[in-house]
Amino acid sequence: MKRLFEDIIDANHRALAGDTQAGLHPADYGDELPLVALTCVDARLNALLPQALGVPPEQFIWLRNAGNIITGPMSSTMRSLALACAVKGGKEVVIIGHTDCQVGKTTAMQLIDRFRALGIERHMLPDNLNEYFGIFGSDRQNVLKAVELARASPLIGPKVPVQGLLIDIETGKLEWLVNGYETLGSAPSPWNQLAQAKDSAVDALIHLAEFKLGEMKFPESKIGEVASAIGQEILQRMQPGPLAASSQVGPTQSPGSATKIPVPTGFNVGELRLPETRIGEVVSSIGQQITHRVAQGQAISSAQAKGSK
Numbered sequence: 126m127k128r129l130f131e132d133i134i135d136a137n138h139r140a141l142a143g144d145t146q147a148g149l150h151p152a153d154y155g156d157e158l159p160l161v162a163l164t165c166v167d168a169r170l171n172a173l174l175p176q177a178l179g180v181p182p183e184q185f186i187w188l189r190n191a192g193n194i195i196t197g198p199m200s201s202t203m204r205s206l207a208l209a210c211a212v213k214g215g216k217e218v219v220i221i222g223h224t225d226c227q228v229g230k231t232t233a234m235q236l237i238d239r240f241r242a243l244g245i246e247r248h249m250l251p252d253n254l255n256e257y258f259g260i261f262g263s264d265r266q267n268v269l270k271a272v273e274l275a276r277a278s279p280l281i282g283p284k285v286p287v288q289g290l291l292i293d294i295e296t297g298k299l300e301w302l303v304n305g306y307e308t309l310g311s312a313p314s315p316w317n318q319l320a321q322a323k324d325s326a327v328d329a330l331i332h333l334a335e336f337k338l339g340e341m342k343f344p345e346s347k348i349g350e351v352a353s354a355i356g357q358e359i360l361q362r363m364q365p366g367p368l369a370a371s372s373q374v375g376p377t378q379s380p381g382s383a384t385k386i387p388v389p390t391g392f393n394v395g396e397l398r399l400p401e402t403r404i405g406e407v408v409s410s411i412g413q414q415i416t417h418r419v420a421q422g423q424a425i426s427s428a429q430a431k432g433s434k
Contacts, residue, residue, distance in 0.1 A: 128157065129154045129157040129217060130217070130286075130288050130301065132153075132154070133179060133299070134301050136148055136179055137177055137297070148179055149178075149179035151179075156216065157216050158180070158217075159183075159185065159186050159213065160178075160180050160186065160215065160216070161206060161209040161218045161219070162178075162185065162187055162188065162220075163193050163202065163218070163220050163221065163271070164188075165189065165192055165222070165226055166191050167223060167294070169223075169294055170294075173292070173294070174221065177298075177299055178299075186209045191228050192226060192267065193267070193268070193271060194228070195220070195270070195271040196257075196259050198279065199278065199279075199280070206281065210282070217285065217287075218281065218285055218286070218288065219288040220268050220288070220290070221289075221292055222264045222290070223292045224293050224294045224295070228259075228261070229262060229264055232260070237250070264291060265302060268289045268290070268291055268303070269289060271289070272288070272305075276305075283309070286305030286306050287303070287305045289301075289305075290302060
C-alpha cells in the first residue's frame, strides 16, 4: 500500500496528465492524517494548494508565513508546527515552497527601500536583514533548508515524517523534493542527542537513591560554591572521548571550611556521553538542579532542627 505522499504525488501528476479519475482517498490514510503544512502567504495558493494536494479541509492544518521560512530549530514557526502535532494531532509535516516567490526575489536593498516607503528607516530594522527576514535566492533550496531545520528540531518527534514539496504556481504540479519517509528511524540529530543527554544527566542526579538532602549540612553562604565545585568536577570528567566506566564523583570540601561536604555517590559520570558542543549548558543545568535541591535540603534540615527543640 502506498504512503500518503506517494499517493498525493501520483494523483497530482495523473490529474495534470488528464486522468479524470485521479484523486486521493483520505479514508485510506487515517494513520497519516491530519496533515500539517507550512506554506507561503502568497494569495495565489489559496485555491491552488488544497486542490493540488487533495486533502479535505478538516484533515489539513495550514500554517503560513512570508516565504515558508524556518529560521531555526527552536523558532516561533517550529513552535507552531510542534503544537499542531502535539495539540491538533498532526501526523505528518510538509514544507511547501512555490515557484515565483516574491520573498525570494527581494534583495536586502529592495527590502530597505520598501520599508522606507512605509516610513520605517534603516536604523529601525535589524542589523542582519538576510538572517532576520530569512531572505533566500532559491525556492528549492529554501524548502530543503526548512525541512533540514524542522527535522533537526527536538520539538518534532522521530515518528513524524517531514516532507518537502515545491508547487508550480502556474500549473499546480507538485515536485517532491524531500521524502520524509526515508529519514524515519535514522540516527537522531545533534539537537535531539543534546536534549536527551541533558535530560539523562539531570535525571541521574535527581533520582539518586543515596542523595539524602535532609542529612546534608551546608553553611548558608556556601551553597553556590558547592554547586560550582560539583559542576567543575563534572565538566572535567565530561570531556569528549572515552572515560573509564568506574569514574565517579568523589567527596568534595567547601573552600575555607573544615566541614566535609558529602557528594552523591552512584553518579557514574563515565557513563555520560554528551556532544562536544554546548557542554557548558548541560553543566549549568545540572548546577541549577543541585543548587535548588541543596536549598530544599537545607530548608528541611532547618525545620527538623526547630522541631527537635
